[in-house]
Amino acid sequence: MRAIADAARLDRMFFALADVHRRGMLDRLCRGPASVSELAEPLGIALPSAVKHLAVLEQGGFVASHKVGRVRTYTIELKTLCAMENWVAKRKTQLNMQFDKLDLYLAEQRSKTTR
Amino acid sequence: MTQSTHTDFVIEREFSATPEAVYQAWADPQAKRSWSDCHPEHTTEYVLDFRPLGRETHQVIYPDGRVQRIEKVFFDIVVAQRIVFAYDIMLDGRRLSVSLVTVEFFDSQRGTRMVYTEQLAYLDGHEDRAQRLHGTEESLDQLALHLSRN
Numbered sequence: 328m329r330a331i332a333d334a335a336r337l338d339r340m341f342f343a344l345a346d347v348h349r350r351g352m353l354d355r356l357c358r359g360p361a362s363v364s365e366l367a368e369p370l371g372i373a374l375p376s377a378v379k380h381l382a383v384l385e386q387g388g389f390v391a392s393h394k395v396g397r398v399r400t401y402t403i404e405l406k407t408l409c410a411m412e413n414w415v416a417k418r419k420t421q422l423n424m425q426f427d428k429l430d431l432y433l434a435e436q437r438s439k440t441t442r
Numbered sequence: 443m444t445q446s447t448h449t450d451f452v453i454e455r456e457f458s459a460t461p462e463a464v465y466q467a468w469a470d471p472q473a474k475r476s477w478s479d480c481h482p483e484h485t486t487e488y489v490l491d492f493r494p495l496g497r498e499t500h501q502v503i504y505p506d507g508r509v510q511r512i513e514k515v516f517f518d519i520v521v522a523q524r525i526v527f528a529y530d531i532m533l534d535g536r537r538l539s540v541s542l543v544t545v546e547f548f549d550s551q552r553g554t555r556m557v558y559t560e561q562l563a564y565l566d567g568h569e570d571r572a573q574r575l576h577g578t579e580e581s582l583d584q585l586a587l588h589l590s591r592n
Contacts, residue, residue: 421480428478429455
């Protein structure tokens with residue numbers, strides 16, 4: 328995590344996290360980019376309310392947004408928040424490395440039996 | 443304590459070997475260890491008792507002193523077809539995640555198609571927690587420094 332030099336920024340970060348809907352939005356964004364309506368719907372909140380929450384998250388430096396045509400898409404900025412996703416990605420990498428070794432092991436066994 | 447979160451994922455692999463041979467690589471302790479132990483030089487304990495309600499234990503002590511322990515219990519074993527097990531990962535005595543895994547072996551053109559399905563409960567923030575706490579502490583240190591200057 329980047330060092331935070333000023334208290335005002337720290338205030339914005341803590342304020343951004345101090346709401347169950349905004350944390351719900353971050354959870355959703357950990358799984359990939361989403362539009363306002365995609366973020367509002369599972370939380371059962373109205374679009375204008377979702378827009379306000381997203382503005383707070385953006386000011387806190389947790390999300391970024393960009394507009395394509397008429398749709399604004401939000402993406403997560405601080406990947407360190409996506410703890411589970413990081414963990415699962417690590418597990419998958421580890422398992423794939425093991426299965427690569429399994430492939431080699433099976434090839435060795437095959438060459439032993441055909442010899 | 444943070445809330446647990448849940449997810450699942452699937453890994454599919456093809457092997458040029460019969461389902462019996464792939465299955466055997468999971469069942470035989472020596473074979474299993476040869477491909478699944480990614481830190482043989484740091485492994486301090488490895489046991490595989492491959493039968494329903496049998497266990498597999500794998501403990502690694504990393505050079506920096508961290509202790510990782512994986513404890514597995516097998517539930518369903520169908521020779522050359524299916525293995526179902528549950529396992530947890532502990533780091534320095536903290537349980538990071540608990541999973542239910544189904545491994546299935548299917549005949550395929552190349553030999554075997556293996557489908558690994560893991561359902562995972564992620565507990566309590568774990569290693570990123572330490573990182574995050576560290577990050578927060580740094581931030582608070584910076585804040586203290588900033589305030590002391592004013």
